[in-house]
Amino acid sequence: MSQRQVLQVFELYQNARTRFVQMVAEQATKPQNIETLQNAGIMSLLRPLLLDVVPTIQQTAALALGRLANYNDDLAAAWALGQVGRHTPEHARAVAITNTLPVLLALYMSPESSEDLQVKSKKAIKNIIQKCTYLPALEPFLYDAPPNILKYVAGQFSKVLPHDSKARRLFVTSGGLKKIQEIKAEPGSILQEYINNINSCYPEEIVRYYSPGYSDILL
Template sequence: MTLLINAQGVPQLSVCLSEEPEDHIKAATAWALAQIGRHTPEHARAVAVTNVLPVLLSLYMSTESSEDLQVKSKKAIKSILQKCTYLPALEPFLYDAPPNILKHVVGQFSKVLPHDSKARRLFVTSGGLKKVQEIKAEPGSLLQEYINSINNCYPEEIVRYYSPGYSDTLLQRVDSYQPLIN
């Protein structure tokens, strides 16, 4: 796999996935990308930096894709996401991915953020933390556990600040606040 990456094979597969008109060839390409990206975080990053993940997502979600292409695209996304620690490639999925894919994206953030202070800061400034607060997860679900793990990376007041409805709570406090008059 490393040989394929070093030989610039991944960008060629990415081009094939985007430009090939035949679904059966795209499906084979998605399978190949999954095989490469599932091995190590470095392999997953090599796949992710070619911007292939959004292409796979669109093929998975497209009603025009064959069933085989949809299945292989979904498997490729999951395989790559489960090893990908390159957060810039993951963040767009917070906004675009369906719930069955979103779970894997949030899971990866929950693995990386506890160990990377720069990533935590960027996650806040890029809007990622706010987006995670907006996700509706079932109590006790794996997705909720991932969200809790992410929230535990930040001071409570930061999490509250980015939670839906917090600005309304602050405005209510302003409305009911009695000024101190000397």
């Protein structure tokens, strides 16, 4: 078998997964199909696809799961991911680097997700974030997460950065410190407390440099 033929096997597998989740997501929009899909074990088939290496497959699986969840109390996918991620920092990292957190966030924020699914997704996000010490996996949440999730992200940075000099350097070069200065937190809030803790890890002049409007002052 040639190299091209070997690669075609993987292409066929990816195409099959893509078509599968697309068709399920489409069929899940029709209430008359829900019972048939559930009886066929669709929930257990979708769960591993939430961790697929292909982002579009993850997202479509999440969309399908969100639609199905409106008719089903079996929300074990979100619950299970949170249970895995909450055990140790290693477990949390293993879950986080698979791009699971953005998928869970999409489930939490999707208007098509039931209230129960949103609650379980939020809890899973919280469980994973509060154990994850691999900060690069959390940094995108500084840009995308709503305030009630953002506080957990900032809280984790405030716990890890004081004890990790490499992480502090990366947080500056990646733009994370600049983004933190742009967050508008309520004075006295827990989010503001976390931001203050993060800023205390750096010299005052560095924090000022990355604060909004600092360049205008220099001019």
